[in-house]
Amino acid sequence: MRRLWPLIVFILIFCIVWLLADNVQKPLSTTKSYQRIITLSPSLTETVFALGLGARVVAVTDYCDYPPQAQALPSVGSYTNTSLEAITRLQPDLVIMLNGQQQRQQQLQQLGIKTLVLDNSTIADIKETIKTIANLTGKQKQATKLLNNIQDQIDYVRSKVHDIAPVRTLVGIAHYVNSDQLDTVYIAGQHDFYNELLELAGGVNVYTDTTVKVPSVSAEGIIRMNPDAIIDVFPEQKDHQSDMKQVIKQWQTLRSVNAVKQQRIYIIEHDYASIPGPRIFKLLPEMAQLLHPNLDWQKND
Incomplete structure (x- = not known):
């Protein structure tokens, strides 16, 4: 079910990253004009393109579909099953990956291929990823502009x-959608960027x-927590075949929950909604407007 794959991958990445956090490779210390870059996750692909490095990217992974130019690039496999042969055949001078991909990093280093390992678990991590890639590739000016735009969004909502x-x-x-009832629901915890965006919003x-x-x-657990609003993230709108009306009906089975009684169930469908790259900050003003619709959200330029 395509609705679940990006978020299951996100969950897998987050768990691996947490366990391996102490083993993160230190950033490469010298700036070099890397010309053959491979990125091994959608968030890193998005970041590299946002910094103006798209012309240097020679390959990505299966679900790196933003920006559209990335879809035309060769794939070296999935996040969890990248092909070492495909990577080496392209002769990259830099492979950028997340720190849940430690085994692949070690294999590439043994072959003399330089790697950069990063972490995108939190808002601070996402910002640091932008800075690190920019410093390594001479794109500091582009990073400054990108980070300023991100900070402007944060400051405005705050x-x-x-x-x-x-x-x-x-x-x-x-969560599973092809059912009339809610069963197990994976939710934002206290240690991820969704929680941080929620607090900022x-x-x-x-x-x-x-x-x-x-x-x-479980449904019983949600009833006990009794939220006043529910935000259900449904990324990859073009891929999943789920009926959003059916999803709303699932939530409405929890009749005693305040969010259901007050009709405050919100579905967010964006291709970037599970990708912790620069575009994830576009969720911030949207979440804030959903939670506080009575505020004046018109910007006075």
Whole structure:
């Protein structure tokens, strides 16, 4: 089911990254004009293109479909099953990957191929990824512009919601949709960028346990938490065949939940909604407007 694959991959990446955080490779120390770059995750592909390095990218992975130019590039496999042969055949001078791909990094280093290992688990990590790639490739000016745009979005939303009571919210990131009832729902926990975006948007996560990195809850668990708003993230709109009306009906079976009674169930469908790259910050003003629709969201330029 295509609705679940990007978020299952996100969950897998997050768990691996957390476990291997202490083993992150230090950034390469010298700036070089790398001309043959391979990126091994959609978020890194997006970041590299956003920095103006698209012409230097010689390959990506299967689901790297943004920007559109990336779709025309050769694929070296999936995030969890990249082909060492395909990578080496393209003779890259730099392979950029996330720190859940440690085994592949070690294999490439043994072959003398330079690697850059990064972490995109949090907002700070995403910003640091932009800076690190830019410093390594001489794209500091582009990074400054990109990071300033991101900060402008954060500052704008923060200025709107700073003195307003936060809305108790549950953020769903994956669940089975071909059923009349909700079963297990993966949700944003306290350790990911969804939780940070939610707090910046004027919400507060109803899931407060800090021990579980990628929590899953039952319908009964959601009833107990009783959120006042529910944001259900449905990325890859063009791929999944799910009926959004059916998804709303699933949530409506939880009749005692405040969000259901108040008709505050929101579906977010964007191709970037599970990709922790520069575009993920576009979720911030959208989440803020959903949670606080009575505010004036017109920008005064």
